Amino acid sequence: MMTTGSVYDVIVIGAGSVGNPTACSLAQAGLKVLVLDRRPAAGQGENKAAIGGVRATHSDPGKISLCMESLKIFSTWKEKYGFDIGWKPGGYCFPVYDESTEKALKELLPYQKKYGLNIDWVGPDEIKELIPGINAEGLRGGTYSPEDGQASSIRAPLAFQREAIKHGAVYRFNERVTGYLRSGEAITGVVTTKGRYAAKWVVLAAGSDAAEHSTLLGFDIPVQPDSHEAGISAPIAPFLPPLVVDLRPGPEGKTANFYFGQNKEGQIIFCYTPKELFPGTNRESLSEFLPVLAGRMVSLLPRLKNLLVRRVWRGCYPMTPDGVPIVDYAPGLDGLILAVGMCGQGFMLGPGVGAYITSLIVHNKPLISEEAQSCLRYDRNFYEVKEEKLK
Ligand SMILES: Cc1cc2nc3c(=O)[nH]c(=O)nc-3n(C[C@H](O)[C@H](O)[C@H](O)COP(=O)(O)OP(=O)(O)OC[C@H]3O[C@@H](n4cnc5c(N)ncnc54)[C@H](O)[C@@H]3O)c2cc1C
Structure with missing residues (x-):
């Protein structure tokens, strides 16, 4: 050749x-x-x-x-190049329900602020405004970083x-x-x-x-991949500005953190990290993903109980140790x-x-x-x- x-x-x-x-x-x-x-x-x-x-x-x-x-590039792309990459500002929100997570996130704040990040602890009332309909029982508050956002992959x-x-x-x-x-x-x-x-x-x-x-x-x-599953719903009326990360272990014991947001088209897009990871590149969807995910999502945000899920998929995190x-x-x-x-x-x-x-x-x-x-x-x-x- x-x-x-x-x-x-x-x-x-x-x-x-x-x-x-x-x-x-x-x-x-x-x-x-x-x-x-x-x-x-x-x-x-x-x-x-x-x-x-x-x-x-x-x-x-x-x-x-x-x-x-990256944020500078994603957030200004449309205005610079005229092409819509689905950028949606709205920040990231980590709602918190237990003392140890509150302590851990609060301890991180001075460190994050040292690097110029715009993030703070906010009380339960503000979290309820950011995530309308969130389960308020035991909600202690959470962190909110308004300059983060979402874009379409x-x-x-x-x-x-x-x-x-x-x-x-x-x-x-x-x-x-x-x-x-x-x-x-x-x-x-x-x-x-x-x-x-x-x-x-x-x-x-x-x-x-x-x-x-x-x-x-x-x-x-x-670099060793492990696989994760995600899904997306039919569009619903916009109500959720931030991407939400729920750090609680799921009630069924299969999940670690769970994160989701509403994209620019109004679809709810979601993913969880399984407690026991799946090493390798298997991309077959598991029958347990959606029932576990649905339970977890509805326990955090009951108003999503009638959400129509359109599609699920699986991909990998290319992990370093x-x-x-x-x-x-x-x-x-x-x-x-x-x-x-x-x-x-x-x-x-x-x-x-x-x-x-x-x-x-x-x-x-x-x-x-x-x-x-x-x-x-x-x-x-x-x-x-x-x-x-x-x-
Ligand atoms: C369910 C799920 C949800 C996720 N959500 C998020 C999220 O919200 N935000 C986020 O930041 N990340 C998220 N990630 C992680 C993110 O998808 C990956 O970290 C990221 O795509 C990895 O980027 P990469 O460029 O390294 O790999 P890739 O995007 O896979 O690109 C590597 C490319 O290299 C090509 N390639 C490989 N070997 C060769 C070769 N020998 N010759 C030629 N081409 C080759 C492949 O075809 C591929 O196109 C998520 C992942 C999953 C699975």
């Missing part, structure tokens, strides 16, 4: 939540970008499983910094791809990267099922498949950047990751602080116990 004559500045492996906005950001900065994806269109991997929550209110400085950048890929193409990016679909071109200790391109392409930089943004590249590259990429992504230069190899292990937050992280990688490649001046960068490094200790309470 011949190497293509055209030498790119950057090859992005994966047109997903991360690769697609990264390609867009790099192309906007004037680089010649090639995007390769094994699937037939952008955003068809884990991206389309995301329910579209976008928040910067994490407790890890790396995630906070990247998502603050179906519309956003199209928006990023269009903008990238406008700036000269080339997308090649149904083409899997199967190897790398090397020169000494540098990656100089990729081998695919259809050809070979040379580039100064390669960005690996392969989502749940990232670990497959460990053998190809000769170092471990600690510590729940924080890896966005860093590859160990021991020049020319390769890892943007993997986005866990349950790759949709909200994607545009920020793209801006950060652009700052590394184009401006040689990192967009985020040294502290934030250190959280995202490949060579960090993945098994150090962290205080990441809002996964």
